[in-house]
Amino acid sequence: MSNNKLTTDHHDDAPHITSYVEHFGTWISLILLTFMTVFISVFGADLNTLTVATALFIASVKALVVAYYFMHLKYDPKLYKIMMLVVMALFMVFLIMLTIDYLTR
Amino acid sequence: MEHSFVLPNSGHTYDAKASKLGMWLFLYTELLLFGGLFIVYMVYRSLNPDAFLMASLNLNVWMGTVNTVVLLTSSMTVAMSITAIQLGNSKLSLKLLLITVFAAVVFLVIKYFEWGAKIEHGLWPGMEHFGSLSHGEQLYFYLYFFMTGLHGLHVIVGMIFIVVVMNKIKKGSINKDKNQLLENSGLYWHLVDLIWIYLFPLFYLIH
Amino acid sequence: MTDSSVSQPNFFEVKKGLFSWIFSLDHKRIGLLYLYSVGSFFLVGAALGVLMRLELFNPGADLIEAKTYNQVFTLHGVIMIFLFIIPSIPAVFGNFFLPIMLGTDDVAFPRLNLLSWWLYVLGALFALSTLVFGDGPADTGWTFYAPYSVKTGTNVSMSVLAAFILGFSSILTGLNFIVTIHRLRAPGMGFNQMPLFAWALYATSWIQLLATPIIGITLLMIVAERMLGIGLFDPSIGGDPILYQHLFWIYSHPAVYIMALPAMGIVSEIIPTFAQRTIFGYKAIAYSSLAIAFVGYFVWGHHMFTSGMSGPAAYIFSILTFFVAIPTSIKVFNWLATMYKGSINVQVPLLYAVAFIFNFLIGGLTGLVVGALAADVHLHDTYFVVGHFHYVMFGGTGFAFFGALHYWYPKIWGKMYNKLIANIAFAILFIGFNTLYFPMLILGIKGMPRRYYDYLPEFHTLNQISTVGSWILIIGLLLMIFNLFKGYFSKQKAPANPWNGITLEWQTQSPPTLYNFDKAPELVEGGPYNYPNAMKG
CATH class of the missing domain: 1.20.58 (Methane Monooxygenase Hydroxylase; Chain G, domain 1)
Known part of the structure; x- marks a missing residue:
């Protein structure tokens, strides 16, 4: 890096x-x-x-x-796209883990 | 005290890129703030699908649609105002921002009537009619008021932000070469729009 | 420009008076503002802790009764977590040293930095206002679990709002550091030439940024339920209190790494300096900070094994929890490898760093015990958890904080403390700490539940040992603070680089000038810890 x-x-x-x-x-x-x-x-x-x-x-x-x-994300440096992806991925993980709990109760 | 030596990487010089990065980081916190609410929504909706559907029939789809169009339009004008200032046309930029603020007011007025109608029908927590609703429907309205209320608060904050920026454009401290603050206010405004894009289908369109 | 850096006024001398401090935009002054406020609250929290230990000296309510005890442990928790340990290392030493270690003159947003401190003060006022207004401080525990936090008559709303505001302050500090690290590194300093403290702060800042909003909104929901009747966690209408616990721990588990990672950063600074040796596995330590931050997001459920979460979810959270041990032990092994065959210069900061490793090891390993699903069912809500937590937080982060204080003391104030007294204070503190908390681990295994003012007679002896430990600890603490104060008033000046460190903060004068550097700082070739005379291999 x-x-x-x-x-x-x-x-x-x-x-x-x-x-x-x-x-x-x-x-x-x-x-x-x-x-x-x-x-x-x-x-x-x-x-x-x-x-x-x-x-x-x-x-x-x-x-x-x-x-x-x-x-303007299209014209921004790659960093912004990576960060956005990380945030979205994190949120998805929260959702998935919670779903696991609620679906198997 | 004289400052005879200035570092090339000084924190005291104007740095548009730092300012932009900071704004984006702040937007992530806003996204996750609402994210927490979306989590609650998802859990309760999956536990009470029918009640949520029933409750959503109380909302007026057309008012929601108009508000969506209003916010999308204001998003466009704020984006255009950035183009205008980058091309050196502060006057046009100011006009476009004025339209944005106007749209924000329209949005809030419509929201006010929507909330007013709900309260008139006794759908505010604690009212008599509210108590007769099923549990799931009560949860729906709790979420409705909490989420749209918090969103409305963000609309007001975004409006104030834009008015501050307009003042600075008038004074010339935001101009063709130095306009990151305008861009930041635009980013914030788009975020407000972005959240509404999800609130609208989740509350109005789920039947 | 004259060559002598000593002739330049340092940042203390530039301006005087209260307002030059509380409205200062200088990152060093803001760091010190944090030090004084965070330090004061630490003493308040410690006093509350001693009060609890006194109550527990004998079974029965002989000093304070049940409700007061509940309020005391809640206030102890809120103060120690939100007012001391979360802002401690990042806001104090991060503010003071991050810009200097990166070779710049301030953080990216100095005014935002000041705002963070003011928000901290505001949050502190909110937290303390519960002592005066309403029906007394919250008695819910620092976790504010619904539905009790909604039903209790004590002033939960104010405590919760305090936590919300303090969270905002913490977010702004994190935001500031991330931008500073991205934008203001000295020319030629890539990410992999940064000191490890900066790496640790970078990982910490991302947690502050991406986890805190979740607790912010959760706490707002508690306030909405108490004030507006918007009962999102109200079980009587199908609301789910376990959902509150989920949301709470989505933040509060990563928050544990907000507390621990900067401490690991401190240890990674102290050890190479006193071993006079390149740190072993620079990249492993740097990236393991990110790995801990990352894995830390997926394990929150291990706080809820006995709360009624589903079985499969509990297995998954338990397995994931064990993954945190990997990056953590990577760090420990690298620290040990750095010291191995180094020419170790045993000084007070190093003692604190080694004590950190010792305590953190106990804290970490007991963490694995409670992370294991089956063991946790027995140990949950016993003193074992209290012991584990304090080993990690106090024995880990607290000791690293003291270590940093002794390490950077000569740089911050340009003076030196009495090293002999500092060594004695360390020894008392270390003995007191272990006497205080080790019995808790045994008590927990024997089954003494936590959060009660009372206990069964068979736990008497161990509780007494623990309370005596708290007295020893306080003596050590007071001696340490006394010694640091005394050093401040001593006439003798400390040299600019007493420990022969080579990270950038040792290139400036002590105390630093207002703009930190009078000439461009010179980066060490081959990495920040490349000691010229070190034994290779």
Whole structure:
């Protein structure tokens, strides 16, 4: 592990400027996803448990889009992606361990 | 006292990257703060699936959808305001931030009416009608009020953060070359949005 | 610029007056602010501990009655955990020495650093306010287990809010250190050229950052239940108190490593300096800190074996618990290997470091005993756990804290304490400590339950030995503190590098100047512990 890998300064100093159009496009996709999830929930109620899974899946896609484009993660150094993955993985571990307890009681 | 020698790695110089890293680290703590609540939600929902479904019918999907759109839009404007300031257009940046703050107010007003309707129907903990609900439904509303309440608190904090940033843009201390604080307020605002993205389906769309 | 570094005013002399301290942005002053506040609370907590030992000298309520006893052990726990041991090494020595050891002039966010200290003070005020307001301090134990913490009439809300605020302070310190380590290392100092204390703090900071929020929200839920009636852990409507325990230990088990890892960092600094030798297995020690932090997240369930968790979950948590022993023993073996055939210079800090290894070994091995599922069913909630915990926390972290105090004393104040008295104080402290806590391990095996003001007559002798141990311990402690104070007022100045250390803090004058360095610090070639005259191999 060299010095540079874990520091944030291995990118060039000029920040990446996201265009207005790109932000607008991101917004459109988020709105579309929102309508999609509402539509599935309200009009596709017979899917039952599947609706929850779909809703959570779409929410995760939306969250990813927000983090990747609005929060600029796409253009950030690798460190930020690694840290985000670690945090998410940690949270998943909490969930899994708790599930083990509750499922086997 | 004169400071004749300045270290190349001094902690006293402006360092946008340090500031950004610090903000992200703070966001992780916020994520896990809500994460704890999501854990509680998951456990209680898996223990009372039907009651949660019943209780969720009390929420107004359309109000939730409007609020989602409002927050997503404000997320876009705050992201655009960063683009604007990076291109040197502080005026546009200010306008976009104003829209963001306005959207935040709209969000809170809608939330206020939603909560008001719940309380009117006697769904606040301790009220008479609330006591007649099944146990699972009570847990649902506890979670609903706790989570959306905490989220609302974050909306208010984010708003204050953005107003502070707007002031600094007006004074010129946030500008084309030095705008990390604006970016940080944007990151915070996106986090508020991010959490709502999960709250919305978990409370409104689970039927 | 004149060459002589002695002519520069040190950070004590730059400014005087109370306000120059409590609003200081200088990491060294903030570190000392923490030292004074943390130290004071340690004495308060220790006094409460002695009070409990006095009550337990004889069976029956002869000094304090049941409820008071419950409140005393709760306050002892809250003070020692949240006000002393969590901030102790990171906030005191981390603040003071991390920037210097990295060769920079401050932490990344000096103002945030000051805010952390103020939050600490605020949290302390909240914790102490329970003595005055409401129906007295909480009587729940420092774990605030629901549903009792919700039902009891004592002032739990304030104690819980205190823990919340202190958690926030701890998060901000951790955040500051991570950014400092990423951004402010001296040019040429990669992650693998950092001193091991910095590595330990790095791992600690990540735990502070990623575990504390969980307890923050959990404690808020307790407050919401007490104040708003939002009863998320209320069993009468299907709420699950065991879920509270899960959430509590998701933080509080990793928090044990917030307390232990920095202590290991201190030991990793002291041992190579007094062995005058490159540390054995630098990378193994550095990465095992991260490994401990990582594994530490997956073992919280071993606090709940008897709480009604499911059997399979208990097996899994028990097995995972044993994995923590691996990185921990990696460290111990490396320390021993560093000392082996080194030209050891026996000084007070080294004695404390070796005592750390001894006590921590007992604490760690008894930890494996209670980590084993079957044994724990018998030992849970007995004095065995109390003994184990104090061996790790006091015998481990506490002794490392004292060791650090003696190690860096000449650097911080530019003076030297009386080494003979320091040695005597150490000996008394060490004997007192073991007399106090070893009987607890035996009492636990014999089945004496914890958290009672009273006990059966057959436990009398061992309890008396333990209480006598607490007196010896206090004598040693007071002698040590007296000696440190006396050293401060002595006229004789300490040399800038009395121990012949080679990490960067020994390159500055003692006490350091306001900006730590007057010229770029020179990194040691070949790693931070590459002693020039050391025997190789």
